[in-house]
Amino acid sequence: MSYIKLDQNKCKSCYLCIDVCPHKLLKKSSHIGSTGELTVEFSDTENKCIGCAQCAIVCPEIAIVEVNR
Amino acid sequence: MDEKVLLKGNIAIAKAALNCGCSCYFGYPITPQTDIGEYLSLEMQKKNLAYVCAESEIGAINMALGAASSGEKVMTSSSSCAVALMQEALSYASSDELPIVLVNVMRAGPGQGYIYPSQGDYNQATIGGGNGDYKTIVLSPSSVQECIDLTYKSFYLAQKYKNPTILLVDGLLGQMAEPAIITKNPYPDIDNSSWILDGAKNRPSRNIHSLEPDQNKLNQHILKLYQKYQQIEKNEPVWEEYLCEDADIILTAFGTMARSIKAVCNHFRKTRIKMGVFRPVTLYPFPYKRLRELSVKARYFIDIEMNMGQMLKDIRLGVLSNAQISFIGKPVGDWLRKEEIISAVNNIIKEQYASI
Amino acid sequence: MQVYSIPKSIKKDSKFTFCKGCDHGVAIKIIAEIIDELNLKENTIAISSSGCSVLLYNFLDVDCLEAPHGRACAVATGVKRAHRAKGQDKFVFTYQGDGDFASIGLGESMHSALRGENITAICINNTNYGMTGGQMGPTSTMGQLTTTSPLGRNKEYHGFPIKTAEQIALCEGTQFSARVALYDVKNILKAKKIIKKAFECQLKGGGFSFVEILSSCPTNWKLSPQDSHKKIEEELTKIYPLEIFKDTTND
Numbered sequence: 001m002s003y004i005k006l007d008q009n010k011c012k013s014c015y016l017c018i019d020v021c022p023h024k025l026l027k028k029s030s031h032i033g034s035t036g037e038l039t040v041e042f043s044d045t046e047n048k049c050i051g052c053a054q055c056a057i058v059c060p061e062i063a064i065v066e067v068n069r
Numbered sequence: 070m071d072e073k074v075l076l077k078g079n080i081a082i083a084k085a086a087l088n089c090g091c092s093c094y095f096g097y098p099i100t101p102q103t104d105i106g107e108y109l110s111l112e113m114q115k116k117n118l119a120y121v122c123a124e125s126e127i128g129a130i131n132m133a134l135g136a137a138s139s140g141e142k143v144m145t146s147s148s149s150c151a152v153a154l155m156q157e158a159l160s161y162a163s164s165d166e167l168p169i170v171l172v173n174v175m176r177a178g179p180g181q182g183y184i185y186p187s188q189g190d191y192n193q194a195t196i197g198g199g200n201g202d203y204k205t206i207v208l209s210p211s212s213v214q215e216c217i218d219l220t221y222k223s224f225y226l227a228q229k230y231k232n233p234t235i236l237l238v239d240g241l242l243g244q245m246a247e248p249a250i251i252t253k254n255p256y257p258d259i260d261n262s263s264w265i266l267d268g269a270k271n272r273p274s275r276n277i278h279s280l281e282p283d284q285n286k287l288n289q290h291i292l293k294l295y296q297k298y299q300q301i302e303k304n305e306p307v308w309e310e311y312l313c314e315d316a317d318i319i320l321t322a323f324g325t326m327a328r329s330i331k332a333v334c335n336h337f338r339k340t341r342i343k344m345g346v347f348r349p350v351t352l353y354p355f356p357y358k359r360l361r362e363l364s365v366k367a368r369y370f371i372d373i374e375m376n377m378g379q380m381l382k383d384i385r386l387g388v389l390s391n392a393q394i395s396f397i398g399k400p401v402g403d404w405l406r407k408e409e410i411i412s413a414v415n416n417i418i419k420e421q422y423a424s425i
Numbered sequence: 426m427q428v429y430s431i432p433k434s435i436k437k438d439s440k441f442t443f444c445k446g447c448d449h450g451v452a453i454k455i456i457a458e459i460i461d462e463l464n465l466k467e468n469t470i471a472i473s474s475s476g477c478s479v480l481l482y483n484f485l486d487v488d489c490l491e492a493p494h495g496r497a498c499a500v501a502t503g504v505k506r507a508h509r510a511k512g513q514d515k516f517v518f519t520y521q522g523d524g525d526f527a528s529i530g531l532g533e534s535m536h537s538a539l540r541g542e543n544i545t546a547i548c549i550n551n552t553n554y555g556m557t558g559g560q561m562g563p564t565s566t567m568g569q570l571t572t573t574s575p576l577g578r579n580k581e582y583h584g585f586p587i588k589t590a591e592q593i594a595l596c597e598g599t600q601f602s603a604r605v606a607l608y609d610v611k612n613i614l615k616a617k618k619i620i621k622k623a624f625e626c627q628l629k630g631g632g633f634s635f636v637e638i639l640s641s642c643p644t645n646w647k648l649s650p651q652d653s654h655k656k657i658e659e660e661l662t663k664i665y666p667l668e669i670f671k672d673t674t675n676d
Contacts, residue, residue: 060451064429
């Protein structure tokens, strides 16, 4: 089962990761981050994450701290 | 080693730099200092040391800044209008606390001026043209022997205080040959293992920077630098005195100018005027304290420079209102001769110090 | 199995202080990954510069020296040569913006390339002066609106921009010169490969290696991070093509 760990304190809400996730597992959370916008959260109820790490690759904030496959 | 040899000031500086382990030199040609770089180019290449004919003085001093971070002994040399180009990096190196030895063999200014003798860079060296609260140590030789001795001292003080140090040399002295002894470097090496950048192996990474967005930290940094400057001002002033103990009139000068005024002093001593000579060797730290002590007894000071009175303000700061101060100067050209100075001093004595 | 983690050469608990969506973060991350992969952390001295790129030393866990504005390649030259005088070979690279590398520091940059100085220079090209608020820089494109070209860059009035990687490739001492971009996953991975190659050039000791990175500046471009990347892909890569302009590593 693949999953990622995301540090919401680092997220600046650029949403670049949302765009690249092939299974749309990243979405806006209800948490307001440092830029005054909603940060991103990872939600994978159906175990769809394939651990491709594209989200981590595009994240300019190293907010995605782990990808496990 | 103790034999006297005939040496030009510039070559003496280059030889002394090599003698005390200078392994990095970066420079750009400008008269009257070019023979320092010319001499070192061959000697350093033979020893596989770092020598770069830089693209500009800005390039040269920044290469020196980088090299200094390695803990190696680093020198660059230049002259007046080109030292002006180096002021930015001197400010950075002062804030970064990087030991760089900069030799300025002075020519005449302002602007391009010409290669005539002049002492016009006293202000540039002691006050500095870079931004912010910083100081550079400034040493001023008056003979080829002192070119050697003070080159050693420049490297030592730069390393000891982690501060840029300027050797301020009259163009006349750089180009003049006289007998001197190539002594051994008398100073110990300073352990710099606690701050140099040589790769973060078996220790946390280090960084050297002057940017500080936190105003409290920036304040603390400058206060720390000033504590260091206070130590320098306490420990390092050096001066030369000649017949000052009982003097009524004290002539002041720096660099080569101090040599001709000793002869002037001897002349007046023969006419029973009690005259002495005071020469700061360190222009920063300036020997204010000793000057003040002397000003309690001496009644008159005559400052003589090959410029329009740049050290004069430091003489005034030392003497305060304890004694009268006059100035004899000439901005550029043939060095003031003994006879010219004697006649100028006589005029001052007649006009202002009638009581003597 | 963990397939991705924060590079070891990024300082612990680093939080990048760049603007939202700025590519500086991605650039520093891949540089850190390469430093890890080539095992260079203990032998590296990085030279940061002025502008947004100065902040490198806050994030990268290697010895780092800040250069005065534009002088990074001269400072790197001094660092490299001084260690060589000690008989040591250190890995030395600069991290500069386009204003730093190609405008105020063009003399120092180009002469380091001409000498074939064995260092690597990384230049973040975001076509404006970012830290000061988006003024026209040496790489601002024709027609680009900036705070100092409010009617758009114009060849008669403002003159032409510089194509840095192409210019550096012309220098005899340059061993490797390339331009990369970071606007999508594919390009980030490609950029990493190319920067790694530039680093390896230095390790082999052949001369000057240079990588220009087309980067976004969403704040000053007044575009979203997504639209900034679109601008790079659709506009900037037409003007600044992504190519390896010189590679003599196998000669």
